[in-house]
Amino acid sequence: MTEFNNRITKLFGIKYPIIQAGMVWASGWRLASAVSNAGGLGIIGAGSMYPDVLREHIRKCRAATTLPFAVNIPLLYPDIDKHIAIILEEKVPVVFSSAGSPKTWTTTLKEKGVVVVHVVSSSRFARKAEDAGCDAVVAEGFEAGGHNGREETTSLVLIPSVVKAVNVPVIAAGGIANGRQMFSAMALGAEGVQMGSRFVASEEASSHPAFKQKITEVQEGDTSLVLKKLTPVRLIKNEFYERVAAAELKGATTLDLSNLLGQGRSKKGMFEGDLREGELEIGQVACLVDDILPAARIVEIIWQEFSEALANPLRML
Numbered sequence: 001m002t003e004f005n006n007r008i009t010k011l012f013g014i015k016y017p018i019i020q021a022g023m024v025w026a027s028g029w030r031l032a033s034a035v036s037n038a039g040g041l042g043i044i045g046a047g048s049m050y051p052d053v054l055r056e057h058i059r060k061c062r063a064a065t066t067l068p069f070a071v072n073i074p075l076l077y078p079d080i081d082k083h084i085a086i087i088l089e090e091k092v093p094v095v096f097s098s099a100g101s102p103k104t105w106t107t108t109l110k111e112k113g114v115v116v117v118h119v120v121s122s123s124r125f126a127r128k129a130e131d132a133g134c135d136a137v138v139a140e141g142f143e144a145g146g147h148n149g150r151e152e153t154t155s156l157v158l159i160p161s162v163v164k165a166v167n168v169p170v171i172a173a174g175g176i177a178n179g180r181q182m183f184s185a186m187a188l189g190a191e192g193v194q195m196g197s198r199f200v201a202s203e204e205a206s207s208h209p210a211f212k213q214k215i216t217e218v219q220e221g222d223t224s225l226v227l228k229k230l231t232p233v234r235l236i237k238n239e240f241y242e243r244v245a246a247a248e249l250k251g252a253t254t255l256d257l258s259n260l261l262g263q264g265r266s267k268k269g270m271f272e273g274d275l276r277e278g279e280l281e282i283g284q285v286a287c288l289v290d291d292i293l294p295a296a297r298i299v300e301i302i303w304q305e306f307s308e309a310l311a312n313p314l315r316m317l
């Protein structure tokens, strides 16, 4: 397929409606610029960056690509006002916000011409994001890696529910790592896909090589959603996970869980490569990820598989 246009490619000014998720300890300027240069939308994950580090990544990304890119900001981040100021000063064209109320910053960003997309895990939150003025929403299902909704709605149910609930375009996330999965999400009414886990296992991701290798070994059932009382997160089952799961079974309180988590647990796992004691955030779909590839190759393969599925959607005799 030579050309593809829909509301998402138009909104961001990109060739393919393939978005690389903003991810702590994984998506810095190298990954984001590689994806944007390949025709998708690359996102810098600001959630693990101090404000000055974020500014450096934005500048490096801009030097590495002339194409649009975005920044993801988890809204509960303590220095959120500093991040917003940097995003405006550096004239970042697109922001993906998550984990917090879209009411707080959407108007400020949009007044300065920034395209704003908010990540949601339910139709109710999708309507709130639309009411707050967001240009699009990401519907992120229970399968997804990283922090997640409490209601456990899977992508197969969430995507059409959110499509029905709002008029703005919907980007599907959670459980998508190949072109046929992308095709399925688009068949359910999504106009783009956001992929996280697939891009962690890319050469340009800043995650530790041991974590990337671990992702290629993950089987079905090797991840689970824990810490629901605190902030629900999908992790690979390792020693740290087992302790959390055991504590939860015994009725651990929010304070118990927060003590167990301590400080810097996600950096320890995903950036420093401590596969036993660190938090290893990844989605169920890691069971379909077998290799670590250059990000541009991932975009190319996804688009090729998607185009093939579009031309020949069903297996028939």
Ligand SMILES: Cc1cc2nc3c(=O)[nH]c(=O)nc-3n(C[C@H](O)[C@H](O)[C@H](O)COP(=O)(O)O)c2cc1C
Binding pocket: 021, 022, 023, 024, 026, 045, 046, 047, 048, 072, 074, 097, 098, 099, 119, 140, 143, 144, 145, 146, 147, 173, 174, 175, 176, 194, 195, 196, 197, 198, 200, 270, 281, 282, 283, 284, 285
């Ligand atoms: C390692 C990792 C870190 C993540 N960090 C963030 C983050 O900082 N902000 C955010 O909004 N979502 C984050 N997510 C969720 C992704 O943005 C994305 O929605 C999700 O990975 C999609 O599901 P998938 O993993 O099945 O592709 C993270 C996901 C992973 C795997």
